Amino acid sequence: MKKLIAGAILLGASSMAFAQPGCGVGAMIWKGQSGVAPHVLAATTNGTFGNQTFGMTSGTLGCQTNESVQSMAMYMDSNIDKVARDMSRGNGENLETLAVLLGVEEADRGAFRDVLQDNFAAIFPSSETTSGEAVDAIVALLEKNESLSKYVAA
Amino acid sequence: MARFPRFITFDRKSHLPMSNTLRIGPAVLWLIISLPLQAQVQTADKPLHLDPAWLTLIHYQPSRLGGGYTSQADDPAFFLSESGKTSPKAELEATLDAIQRPGNGNEHARCRFPARDAWLRERLDLPAKTADCPGYQEWTETLNTESVTLVFAASYLNSPSSMFGHTFLRLDPPQEDEQTNLLLANTISYAADAAAHDSELLFAYRGIFGGYPGITTVQPYYEKIRLYSDIEHRDLWEYTLNLDQQEVDFMLAHAWEIRDRNFDYYFFDENCAYRLLALIDIARPGTNLLDEVSTHAIPSDTVRWVIDKDLVSKVHYRPSAATSVAHNLSTLSSSHQTLAAAIANGYVKPDSDEVLALSPQERAHVLDATYDYVRYQSEADSWPREMAAPLSHNLLRERSKIDGVAPREEPPEPEVRDDQGHDTFRISLGAGQLAHREFTQLTFRPAYHDILDPPAGYRSGAQLQFLRVDARYYTDNDELQLEQLTGVEIRSLSPRNAFFSPLSWQVGFGGRRTDTGDKRVLAPYLEGGAGGSWSLGQQTQAFAIATADLEIDDDLRRGYDAAPGADIGLLHQNNRFSLTAGAKTKAWIVSSQHRQDQVYAKGNWHIGREFSLFAEFTREDHYDRYQSTWQAGLHAYF
Numbered sequence: 134m135k136k137l138i139a140g141a142i143l144l145g146a147s148s149m150a151f152a153q154p155g156c157g158v159g160a161m162i163w164k165g166q167s168g169v170a171p172h173v174l175a176a177t178t179n180g181t182f183g184n185q186t187f188g189m190t191s192g193t194l195g196c197q198t199n200e201s202v203q204s205m206a207m208y209m210d211s212n213i214d215k216v217a218r219d220m221s222r223g224n225g226e227n228l229e230t231l232a233v234l235l236g237v238e239e240a241d242r243g244a245f246r247d248v249l250q251d252n253f254a255a256i257f258p259s260s261e262t263t264s265g266e267a268v269d270a271i272v273a274l275l276e277k278n279e280s281l282s283k284y285v286a287a
Numbered sequence: 288m289a290r291f292p293r294f295i296t297f298d299r300k301s302h303l304p305m306s307n308t309l310r311i312g313p314a315v316l317w318l319i320i321s322l323p324l325q326a327q328v329q330t331a332d333k334p335l336h337l338d339p340a341w342l343t344l345i346h347y348q349p350s351r352l353g354g355g356y357t358s359q360a361d362d363p364a365f366f367l368s369e370s371g372k373t374s375p376k377a378e379l380e381a382t383l384d385a386i387q388r389p390g391n392g393n394e395h396a397r398c399r400f401p402a403r404d405a406w407l408r409e410r411l412d413l414p415a416k417t418a419d420c421p422g423y424q425e426w427t428e429t430l431n432t433e434s435v436t437l438v439f440a441a442s443y444l445n446s447p448s449s450m451f452g453h454t455f456l457r458l459d460p461p462q463e464d465e466q467t468n469l470l471l472a473n474t475i476s477y478a479a480d481a482a483a484h485d486s487e488l489l490f491a492y493r494g495i496f497g498g499y500p501g502i503t504t505v506q507p508y509y510e511k512i513r514l515y516s517d518i519e520h521r522d523l524w525e526y527t528l529n530l531d532q533q534e535v536d537f538m539l540a541h542a543w544e545i546r547d548r549n550f551d552y553y554f555f556d557e558n559c560a561y562r563l564l565a566l567i568d569i570a571r572p573g574t575n576l577l578d579e580v581s582t583h584a585i586p587s588d589t590v591r592w593v594i595d596k597d598l599v600s601k602v603h604y605r606p607s608a609a610t611s612v613a614h615n616l617s618t619l620s621s622s623h624q625t626l627a628a629a630i631a632n633g634y635v636k637p638d639s640d641e642v643l644a645l646s647p648q649e650r651a652h653v654l655d656a657t658y659d660y661v662r663y664q665s666e667a668d669s670w671p672r673e674m675a676a677p678l679s680h681n682l683l684r685e686r687s688k689i690d691g692v693a694p695r696e697e698p699p700e701p702e703v704r705d706d707q708g709h710d711t712f713r714i715s716l717g718a719g720q721l722a723h724r725e726f727t728q729l730t731f732r733p734a735y736h737d738i739l740d741p742p743a744g745y746r747s748g749a750q751l752q753f754l755r756v757d758a759r760y761y762t763d764n765d766e767l768q769l770e771q772l773t774g775v776e777i778r779s780l781s782p783r784n785a786f787f788s789p790l791s792w793q794v795g796f797g798g799r800r801t802d803t804g805d806k807r808v809l810a811p812y813l814e815g816g817a818g819g820s821w822s823l824g825q826q827t828q829a830f831a832i833a834t835a836d837l838e839i840d841d842d843l844r845r846g847y848d849a850a851p852g853a854d855i856g857l858l859h860q861n862n863r864f865s866l867t868a869g870a871k872t873k874a875w876i877v878s879s880q881h882r883q884d885q886v887y888a889k890g891n892w893h894i895g896r897e898f899s900l901f902a903e904f905t906r907e908d909h910y911d912r913y914q915s916t917w918q919a920g921l922h923a924y925f
Contacts, residue, residue: 163665163676208471212509215517218658221683222651222694226470230509233468253687260680 159210159264162217162257199287202272204234209264217257217267223250235275235284244280335410336379340572344403344541346550346565347375359557361500362549367396383407391419398423402540402569423543430473430505432458432535435570437563437599438474439524439590440515441705442746443607451735452586452705453515454560457508457525458539470509475542477503477562479552501552503545503562512605518666520609524704526593529600530570538570555583564589567598574598585734590706604700612663614698615656616786623649627657628785631664633678637685650685651692658682660786701744708744709896709924711735717901717920726759728770728918738778739867739891740922741899742860748780748791748820748828755797769809773797780830780858782822791820791830803842804879804910810840816854827859836873844878851876856887866890884908891922898923 209216212227219225223246237245249256249271256262256270275281335341345366347356350373358365358372366372368381385396386404397404398420408415436457455476459469479499493499515521530538550562561584564576579592593599606614619627626642629635630653635642637657642650658679665675715730732755736745755773760766776795783789794815800807818832834852856869868888875881889903902919 163662163672163679208509211513214662217683218662221658221687222655222692223687223690224693226468230468230470233471247690250687250690254684257680257683260676 159206159266159268160213161261161263162213162267163260199285201235202268202285205231205271206265206268208234209268213264213267217253220249220256221253223247237281237284241280241284244278245275248274248278248281334376336375338410339575340406340410340569341379342375343565343568343572343577344406345371345375345378359550360545360548361551365545365548367400383411387413393420393422395420400544402537402544405537405540423540426543427536427539430458430539431460432473432539433461433532434459435528435530435535435538437526437528437567437590437593438511439526439586439705440519440521441524441587442749443520443609452590453521454563454586454589455511456563456566457511459527470507470512472508473505474508474511475503475505475563475566476511477501477550477552477559479554499552500549501557501562502547502549503542505546516605516607520607520667522607522610523605524590524706525603525605526590526599527601527603528567528593528598530567530598534570538566541569542566556580558584558586560584560586560589564592567593571598585711587705588711591710594706602704604704606698608659608663609667610698612656612659613787615652615659615695618695619652619656623653624785627653627660630657630682631661631678633674637678637681642685647689648692651689652695654682654686654689655694658686703743705744707896709736709741712925713740713922714925715901715920715922717918719916719918719920721916722914724761724763726761728757728759728920730755730757732756737776738780738858738860739865739889739899739901740924741862741891741893741896742865743862743896747826747860748778748782748858750776750778752776768800769798771797771799780820780828782820782828784822788819790817791832792817793832793834801838801840802909803840806842808840808842810838810843812839813837818854823857826861827857829855829857830869831855834871834873846878848875848878850874850883852883862893864890864892881910882908896924 208230212230215225215227216231219228228246228249229242231249232242232245235245252270252274255274256267272285275285341347342356346359348359349355350357355373356375358378360366360372366378366381367385368374368377371378371381382396382400382403386400386407388396392398395418397418401418401420401423404418407413436459438455438457440453440455442452455474457469457472457474459472478501480502512523516523545562550557552558561577561580564580564584568574568576574596576589576592576596579589616624616627623645626635630637630642637654642653645653661670661675661679661682664670665672665679711734713730713732715728715732717728717730719726719728732752734753735751737750737752738748752773753775755771755776757770757772759768759770761768773795774797776793776797778793778795780791781787781789792815796811796813798809798811801810801812814834814836816832816834818830820828820830822828832854834854836850836852837847838849839847850873852871852873854869854871856867858867859865866889869886871885871887873883875883885905885907887903887905889901891899891901893899899922900919901922902917904915904917906913906915
């Protein structure tokens with residue numbers, strides 16, 4: 134089942150460039166989005182302009198070998214703002230989604246949420262943090278945690 | 288437009304009773320064996336290639352000229368026969384031939400057209416051993432779909448042009464599994480694939496007259512939420528369909544067939560919503576949602592049809608980021624609202640003593656609301672990143688220090704859903720007087736909503752009217768006159784407050800009666816305006832709009848005239864009645880310099896969501912003459 138979900142994420146992100154070199158890259162948090170003002174006609178008529186895909190940059194695929202972590206990196210890359218928000222609150226559907234992508238079992242979800250909230254400042258040390266850096270920090274944190282390390286084992 | 292077409296559409300496809308299926312199967316099989324390919328694949332009463340299910344699968348519609356059928360697919364790869372686009376029979380024969388050829392693999396017809404294959408095999412009792420289709424199999428396993436949800440993106444505040452809404456399908460994984468998640472579910476949508484560099488005018492032209500390919504795309508739901516909920520501020524309504532597993536599988540099989548196939552996109556009829564209706568029709572034969580479509584398919588109307596056909600098992604509301612922000616701010620006490628505004632504007636730091644003095648719960652709620660507001664403003668109002676990003680980071684860092692406080696509840700679901708609002712086609716009959724001349728007025732408005740219509744299910748202060756015709760019959764001299772033809776009229780009154788400062792605006796064009804001093808002539812006009820609106824209580828707002836008018840007519844001295852002006856008034860909307868009153872002034876400056884001043888009051892009394900009684904009164908000072916117009920009558924919504 135885990136594989137299927139990871140596959141779903143990869144399928145959805147198939148437009149991304151997969152083989153970007155380098156670790157720790159990815160979307161910068163609060164980078165802002167272009168094309169905010171919706172086109173009046175496009176809105177009326179439900180067409181799509183080619184530029185309506187938003188700054189998806191490369192993930193951390195080059196570095197992470199664990200498939201679940203790769204999926205998490207993909208998700209973080211396009212949802213970093215919302216993940217950071219939910220993480221600071223220790224609650225929210227984007228945090229749940231991270232847990233699902235990593236395959237965190239129900240029993241460990243509470244610990245997962247707490248670890249991420251308590252270490253928010255370590256995961257996002259500044260307003261320039263990128264999704265790749267955040268993923269690396271999350272993996273490092275979970276590896277140190279006795280009950281959660283199994284979810285990020287390479 | 289919702290129900291009106293029913294009166295004028297007749298059933299274009301005659302239906303074969305399902306019970307015939309079993310009886311005629313063997314007979315048809317015999318025919319195929321005895322007369323391969325050239326066979327008249329025919330049942331006792333109706334040839335198989337005219338079976339409604341087959342016509343739906345290949346997207347055939349009766350040809351506009353003459354008899355016969357034409358498929359809406361505009362892609363040769365969708366057909367197995369060269370004449371498949373116009374010949375259901377040739378396509379059926381070619382398909383039957385192709386699916387019975389030996390072999391396997393992704394390029395085999397059985398793998399390219401799994402829905403046709405399944406339907407024909409069941410219908411004709413052909414050997415049903417499964418084909419080996421690695422590509423298709425991987426696709427369905429990845430989609431892992433148990434049920435299908437129709438998602439409707441509602442219109443957004445301050446953008447009446449989005450009122451038509453947008454729809455797409457979400458493919459929901461089995462729910463009992465803790466390892467699944469709806470944000471990761473995939474969606475299927477159909478949209479015009481416009482080139483990025485095309486201007487809006489070219490976009491409109493090609494959209495209406497054809498020219499853009501329509502493509503079916505599969506995307507994760509979280510991407511859709513980002514687009515509609517976070518960036519366009521549209522609430523999402525999720526209607527879970529009651530399709531069973533077999534119907535879901537059949538829908539996906541057909542989605543696979545049309546996945547990369549081009550169907551030309553047309554805004555008004557063959558649009559996003561239309562293709563989804565076709566998919567539902569295929570999943571559950573006999574549903575015939577496409578028969579509801581006459582001249583246009585407004586996504587919000589298509590949702591009504593889906594509900595009317597008993598296809599929905601449950602409805603879920605997902606408020607947009609904008610709805611959540613406004614709700615969270617409004618639930619703060621007024622002193623906390625002031626504090627949130629001060630933090631957002633940089634006067635107070637998120638870790639200052641003033642904030643730390645609050646109880647953990649209050650602090651969490653202030654920080655949460657402030658953060659969401661800063662994010663909203665960054666996107667909607669383009670706050671610079673240098674200011675917004677460090678502030679956002681400080682807000683979250685402070686918030687992460689507060690344990691055990693859950694975020695506020697999500698905004699409540701509106702009492703009336705968008706699909707439960709009044710129907711959009713309106714006919715009105717009224718009687719009145721213009722300067723003591725009596726008239727009877729008949730109005731047709733195909734779409735959509737004006738600010739005095741029953742407001743339930745619509746955004747308050749938003750108006751969008753299309754192709755409205757007002758005709759008057761003057762009784763004194765038996766004269767029938769076209770009073771006004773409204774091409775498009777858009778109006779958006781969005782109240783400003785301490786946190787949000789939207790622009791209220793309006794734009795419209797068409798033809799209308801204008802007074803040249805000695806007669807009333809029908810003149811093309813263009814009008815627009817911008818200004819502000821302020822809330823006076825829950826359902827009342829005051830607005831002030833600077834306006835501009837342009838009229839063109841031979842009877843005007845220079846052939847046209849223009850007027851800057853102003854419109855100041857009040858608007859009250861509730862489920863029993865809607866009222867607006869105010870004063871307008873225009874200073875005509877080109878052909879003849881004079882003022883046109885008006886006071887007006889208009890009200891509608893709502894009788895359910897099917898009818899409204901209306902009355903309006905205008906007193907005008909124009910060419911140094913006072914004259915009054917009044918009118919009263921009934922609106923009926925279909």
